[in-house]
Amino acid sequence: xxxxxxxxxxxxxxxxxxxxxxxxxxxxxxxxxxxxxxxxxxxxxxxxxxxxxxxxxxxxxxxxxxxxxxxxxxxxxxxxxxxxxxxxxxxxxxxxxxxxxxxxxxxxxxxxxxxxxxxxxxxxxxxxxxxxxxxxxxxxxxxxxxxxxxxxxxxxxxxxxxxxxxxxxxxxxxxxxxxxxxxxxxxxxxxxxxxxxxxxxxxxxxxxxxxxxxxxxxxxxxxxxxxxxxxxxxxxxxxxxxxxxxxxxxxxxxxxxxxxxxxxxxxxxxxxxxxxxxxxxxxxxxxxxxxxxxxxxxxxxxxxxxxxxxxxxxxxxxxxxxxxxxxxxxxxxxxxxxxxxxxxxxxxxxxxxxxxxxxxxxxxxxxxxxxxxxxxxxxxxxxxxxxxxxxxxxxxxxxxxxxxxxxxxxxxxxxxxxxxxxxxxxxxxxxxxxxxxxxxxxxxxxxxxxxxxxxxxxxxxxxxxxxxxxxxxxxxxxxxxxxxxxxxxxxxxxxxxxxxxxxxxxxxxxxxxxxxx
Amino acid sequence: xxxxxxxxxxxxxxxxxxxxxxxxxxxxxxxxxxxxxxxxxxxxxxxxxxxxxxxxxxxxxxxxxxxxxxxxxxxxxxxxxxxxxxxxxxxxxxxxxxxxxxxxxxxxxxxxxxxxxxxxxxxxxxxxxxxxxxxxxxxxxxxxxxxxxxxxxxxxxxxxxxxxxxxxxxxxxxxxxxxxxxxxxxxxxxxxxxxxxxxxxxxxxxxxxxxxxxxxxxxxxxxxxxxxxxxxxxxxxxxxxxxxxxxxxxxxxxxxxxxxxxxxxxxxx
Numbered sequence: 001x002x003x004x005x006x007x008x009x010x011x012x013x014x015x016x017x018x019x020x021x022x023x024x025x026x027x028x029x030x031x032x033x034x035x036x037x038x039x040x041x042x043x044x045x046x047x048x049x050x051x052x053x054x055x056x057x058x059x060x061x062x063x064x065x066x067x068x069x070x071x072x073x074x075x076x077x078x079x080x081x082x083x084x085x086x087x088x089x090x091x092x093x094x095x096x097x098x099x100x101x102x103x104x105x106x107x108x109x110x111x112x113x114x115x116x117x118x119x120x121x122x123x124x125x126x127x128x129x130x131x132x133x134x135x136x137x138x139x140x141x142x143x144x145x146x147x148x149x150x151x152x153x154x155x156x157x158x159x160x161x162x163x164x165x166x167x168x169x170x171x172x173x174x175x176x177x178x179x180x181x182x183x184x185x186x187x188x189x190x191x192x193x194x195x196x197x198x199x200x201x202x203x204x205x206x207x208x209x210x211x212x213x214x215x216x217x218x219x220x221x222x223x224x225x226x227x228x229x230x231x232x233x234x235x236x237x238x239x240x241x242x243x244x245x246x247x248x249x250x251x252x253x254x255x256x257x258x259x260x261x262x263x264x265x266x267x268x269x270x271x272x273x274x275x276x277x278x279x280x281x282x283x284x285x286x287x288x289x290x291x292x293x294x295x296x297x298x299x300x301x302x303x304x305x306x307x308x309x310x311x312x313x314x315x316x317x318x319x320x321x322x323x324x325x326x327x328x329x330x331x332x333x334x335x336x337x338x339x340x341x342x343x344x345x346x347x348x349x350x351x352x353x354x355x356x357x358x359x360x361x362x363x364x365x366x367x368x369x370x371x372x373x374x375x376x377x378x379x380x381x382x383x384x385x386x387x388x389x390x391x392x393x394x395x396x397x398x399x400x401x402x403x404x405x406x407x408x409x410x411x412x413x414x415x416x417x418x419x420x421x422x423x424x425x426x427x428x429x430x431x432x433x434x435x436x437x438x439x440x441x442x443x444x445x446x447x448x449x450x451x452x453x454x455x456x457x458x459x460x461x462x463x464x465x466x467x468x469x470x471x472x473x474x475x476x477x478x479x480x481x482x483x484x485x486x487x488x489x490x491x492x493x494x495x496x497x498x499x500x501x502x503x504x505x506x507x508x509x510x511x512x513x514x515x516x517x
Numbered sequence: 518x519x520x521x522x523x524x525x526x527x528x529x530x531x532x533x534x535x536x537x538x539x540x541x542x543x544x545x546x547x548x549x550x551x552x553x554x555x556x557x558x559x560x561x562x563x564x565x566x567x568x569x570x571x572x573x574x575x576x577x578x579x580x581x582x583x584x585x586x587x588x589x590x591x592x593x594x595x596x597x598x599x600x601x602x603x604x605x606x607x608x609x610x611x612x613x614x615x616x617x618x619x620x621x622x623x624x625x626x627x628x629x630x631x632x633x634x635x636x637x638x639x640x641x642x643x644x645x646x647x648x649x650x651x652x653x654x655x656x657x658x659x660x661x662x663x664x665x666x667x668x669x670x671x672x673x674x675x676x677x678x679x680x681x682x683x684x685x686x687x688x689x690x691x692x693x694x695x696x697x698x699x700x701x702x703x704x705x706x707x708x709x710x711x712x713x714x715x716x717x718x719x720x721x722x723x724x725x726x727x728x729x730x731x732x733x734x735x736x737x738x739x740x741x742x743x744x745x746x747x748x749x750x751x752x753x754x755x756x757x758x759x760x761x762x763x764x765x766x767x768x769x770x771x772x773x774x775x776x777x778x779x780x781x782x783x784x785x786x
Contacts, residue, residue, distance in 0.1 A: 020684030146684030151722030180528040180650030180688055187691020188684065191729070210598075210655075218655040225695065 011044075011133040012503040013168035016204075017143035017159055019184035023175040024206040026067035027237070029142040031490035032499075034074040034483045036138045040509030043138040044083060045071030046166075048125035049158035050144060051088040051096075053274050053311070057406035061387045062102015063087060066277055071140070074483045082128035086121055086157075090272075091311050092362060100124060104384055121157045126165050133166070138503060141168050148191040160196040169201035169502045177207040177236060182222045189226050201502050202231040204494070209236045232494035237486060262289040263462050266302035268345070269294050271319055272311040275408070278342060279308070281449045285459065287471060294323060303462045304338040305329060307345025309446060313378075313411065314360035317348045317368055326371055333373050338439045338462060341374070346432060346442030347411050350376035357382075359410065373440050374433045375416035384410050391423040391431065391445060396438035398457035405445035413444070423448075519637040520785050521554075521672035523703075525647035525663050527688040531679040532710035532738075534575035537646045539766035541583035543774075544642055544783075546767055552640040553579030553591055556629040557648045557662045560597035560606065571595065571606075578746070579644065582763040593632035594625055596648075596658065603657035618657065626661045633670060642783060645672065652695035664700040673705040673782040675735060681711040686726050693730050705782055706735030706775070713740045736774040741765070 016032070018025045029045060036043040045068050056069025062081035072079035081102030089097045095109045101124070132139055147159035147170075163170050172188060174181030185203045192200070203222070208215065212233050219230045267279055269292040276292070283290045291298050299305055307329075310316045320326045333339050341349040350370040358365045359380050370378075386408050393401040403423070415421065415433050422432030422443045432443030438461070449455045460470035500507045522540070526533040537553055544551040558573025565571050572592045580587040595606050603618070605625060636643050649656055651663035667674050676692060678685045693701050707726070712719065716737060723734050746754060746762045 018684070019687055020682040022682055146687055148687040149683065149722065150686045150725045151719055175528075178528040178530060179653050179656070180526075180531075180692060181653075183527065183650055183652045183691035183695050184684055184688040185691065186694055187687035187689065190694060191687055191690055215655045218653070221654070221695075 011136045011139045012505060013046075013133070013139040013141055013166040014499065014503055015141035015143060015163045015166065015168040015170045015199075016173060017147050017163075017170050018173045018175075019146055019181065019188050020175065021145050023173045023181075024234075025142050025173055026071070027486065028171075028173060028204065028206065028234070028490065029140050030067070030071045030074045030483065031486045032140045033071045034487035035491050035496070036140070037075050038484075038487060039507070041137045041505075042077075042135075043075045043140060044077060044132050044136040045075065045142065046082075046129060046132055046139050047084045047142040047144070047158075048129065048162040048165075049086045049088070049121060050084050051090075053090065054277050055087065055089065055099075055275070055408060057386060057388045057408065058102060059388065060102070063089075063099050063104075063386050063408060064102060067142070071142075074487075082131050085124050085128040089311070092315070092360060093312075095362075101128065102386075116155065118155050118157055118161075122161060122165070125157060125162055129162070129166055138505075139166065139168075141166055143170075146188060147196065148188045150191065153193075160192070160199060163196075163199050168199070170199045171202055171204050171231065171499075172200050173204045173206050175207055176205050176233075177209065181205055182218055186222060186226055189228065200228060202229045202498065204231055205233045207236045208233050229495075229498065231498050232490075234490060234493045237489055262287055263303045263459060263466070264289050264291065264301055265304050265306065265462075266298050267292050267306045267308050268299070268320070268325070270308060270310045270316040270344075272316050272344075273308050274311045275309040275343070275446050278446050278449060279306070281452075281455055282459075285455070287463070288459065294320075294325060296323075296325070296328060299325065299328060300332070302337070303466065304340065305332060307339070307341040307348050307442075309342050309408075310344030310348075312360050313344040313347045314353055314355055314366060314368055314380075316344065317353065317370065320348070320371075329371055330373065333436070333440055336436075336439060336465075338465070339373060340440075340458075341442035343407075343409050343444055343446060344411075346374070346376075346444060347378040347413060349374045349440070349442045350378055350413060350433075351416075352377045353380075353411075354378065355380040374435050374442055375419045376413045376433045376442070377416075378411045378413040380411050382410075384408065385412075385444075389445070390426045391448070393454060393457075394421055394424055394430075395434060395441055395458075397461040398454050401451070401454045401457055403445070403448040403451040403454045405448040407444050408446065409444050519552075519640045519643050520783055521633070521637070521643045521645055521667075521670045522782055523645045523647060523663070523667040523672040523674045525651050525674060525676055527650055527676065527678040527685075527692050529649060531677045532708070533646050533677050534579070535766070536675070536677050536708055536710065536738075537644050538575065538579040538582045538763065539770050540644045541579045542763040542767040543770040544644070545582070545584045550585070550639075550641040551583040552585055552588075552636050552643050553583060554633060554636060554643050554645040555592045555648075556594060556633075556645070556666055557605075557625070557658045558592040558595045560595040560604075563595050575646070578759070579646075581759060582766070583644075585640075588636070590632040590635040593628045598657070622657065622661055625658070626665065629662070629666060630669060633666070637670075643670075645670075650692060651700070652692050664696065664703060667703050668700070671785060672703070673786065674703045675706050675708055675782075676704050676732075677708040677710055679710045681713070681740065685709060686722060689726060689732075690730055693732065704732060705786075706778055707732050708735050709737045711740040712737050733775070733778055735778050736770070738769055738773050741769065744769075 016025050016029045050065040052065045054066035055063045056066045058079045064084035068084040069079045085101050087099040091097050098106045144158035174185045351372050354367045356365045388406045420434045421430035422441045434441045555576045562574045563571050564574045576592040577587045648658045648662035653659045678689050
């Protein structure tokens with residue numbers, strides 16, 4: 001990290017808040033991170049309190065929100081647990097893991113009479129924030145959901161209370177794609193108590209799909225009504241490369257287009273699916289039609305079926321059994337259809353899942369028979385294994401190919417004698433399992449599809465089964481390039497000088513420092 | 518003349534169509550001759566009926582929920598936007614002039630009113646769905662297809678907001694705030710859609726919202742897992758699946774709606 005340690009020096013901060021979730025806060029924050037970094041500033045992202053399904057593993061093995069990890073990449077720095085000190089991660093029905101500075105602090109369910117933890121959370125947020133403010137010149141903060149939830153405002157630590165701690169002006173983002181953004185911006189401001197309202201410095205109208213000139217009278221009316229400026233109208237950006245925060249987005253993923261000439265890959269849409277960013281690199285491949293589904297016709301038509309990570313393997317196994325998909329997947333496997341399982345999906349592919357203490361099924365100890373496609377038995381343990389690793393593939397279609405990945409799991413799986421692992425990890429451990437000559441395999445690793453050589457090797461295995469020519473390794477869709485495209489588009493649409501004024505900075509540095517990627 | 522109820526939403530996907538369909542079945546169950554109406558339908562959602570009619574799919578479903586046949590008058594116009602520029606087609610052969618957008622709006626509004634009049638002569642109550650958020654003045658139809666129509670036919674207005682993405686109070690308060698005062702007064706009730714969780718936790722927030730906006734909450738509808746109508750590649754699912762869907766929608770309204778307020782609205786208040 002660029003430790004500057006000037007003691008009393010404090011970073012200037014700006015905060016991106018939204019009128020709702022999914023308005024594009026994470027992406028805009030990543031864009032601002034990149035813009036400031038390109039302008040020669042040392043900059044870091046920060047989200048005090050976060051509720052997210054997809055997490056990112058920091059170099060020291062802590063768990064933070066995926067978006068903060070990627071925003072740190074946009075800044076050209078290594079992510080730390082301080083960039084998202086509190087992460088709430090839904091685990092079982094009605095239950096969540098509370099992760100404080102990267103480590104699981106508690107698991108609890110909804111309890112209306114629980115003691116108010118607002119003060120404790122604000123203390124944690126304040127400490128991490130103070131630490132980052134000493135190390136960087138600019139902090140780009142991100143809020144969560146809407147800051148104007150009348151029934152939650154008192155306990156909302158994610159938005160205005162964090163803005164106050166950081167003394168950050170707030171940019172309020174509205175979603176033009178769904179409509180009603182102007183009303184949502186006006187309404188948010190008018191519902192805020194006056195001490196919070198004065199923090200709002202302007203609006204950003206995001207995901208606009210038309211002619212900005214047509215919008216101008218409505219923008220002027222909003223500015224006149226609220227007395228606040230619209231600092232940017234951002235066009236709808238596709239494929240920004242910044243992870244979405246929440247499972248809800250999957251529900252609106254359109255059915256894959258007609259798959260002419262494309263490999264159809266079906267990821268089972270499990271009720272507790274997690275880390276679905278695992279599949280973004282597949283989605284970006286031109287010869288892949290990726291579908292999240294549990295419809296029998298989609299599963300049956302697939303060139304390969306993936307059982308994704310899940311926050312609750314036992315429950316989701318019962319779900320598959322209820323739909324009759326367990327026997328269907330066994331039939332597909334018997335017919336030679338490639339099947340892969342990731343983390344919880346890997347556990348489900350095994351022979352037995354044992355949870356004597358009922359960590360998965362709400363206190364009921366249980367032992368369930370898995371799909372039996374991999375000779376593996378899984379036990380659930382109280383301790384969670386979290387870490388980043390480099391691994392070498394032992395899969396027959398990608399011998400010795402190196403991948404980067406990360407692990408987040410509570411189960412431990414043992415292979416039966418004679419069963420080969422899927423990966424060899426850098427610390428010497430063997431991971432996962434392989435059967436049927438490499439057609440069926442599972443692993444605890446996430447993120448390995450990001451490695452182009454491995455991804456292409458697996459896809460080419462599927463292509464050969466279709467009788468198609470294998471393709472060369474696709475040009476790496478460099479994250480770095482995508483961050484630059486994103487930053488270019490946002491920089492063009494934003495009144496950046498106004499934002500520098502809010503930060504108390506002059507503007508881009510004349511001498512641009514080289515920043516690390 | 519039939520009473521008209523207008524349903525507008527805070528965003529796309531707030532649940533307008535869902536609520537209109539539910540209301541159609543609920544009113545039909547009360548023995549009323551109900552009909553749906555959507556002035557501007559979505560061309561991308563249009564379905565071609567055996568009679569040769571091209572209608573917004575949601576209108577076809579709502580008509581069936583109301584136990585009546587789909588008519589051209591229920592959806593006189595279909596719109597699609599090309600780079601923000603509206604392109605209109607008449608579902609029942611309505612002809613619209615080429616030319617300025619103002620002229621197009623005027624012709625569209627006239628076509629809507631005459632179709633509405635036709636329906637009003639045949640039915641007891643018309644459940645009308647609006648078009649987008651009524652304060653998105655930069656979008657074609659935001660005015661005349663929402664509060665403009667409501668004013669012309671003296672319809673009380675229901676404002677529907679989805680709570681699942683958060684920011685529901687702000688979007689309701691902001692929508693009311695940006696409406697001109699005479700339009701704001703037409704809004705009689707608020708519907709909060711797709712709520713998950715404990716209603717008790719929501720109550721203080723809703724009480725504050727009512728106090729701030731002066732509007733009554735007509736109902737909070739819970740999110741019901743698996744209630745969505747199964748979609749089969751754009752085609753409508755089977756008749757029995759549809760019937761079950763309408764039955765469940767009406768039951769939801771019966772359980773969660775302020776029926777007294779709805780009755781006032783049916784009397785035009």
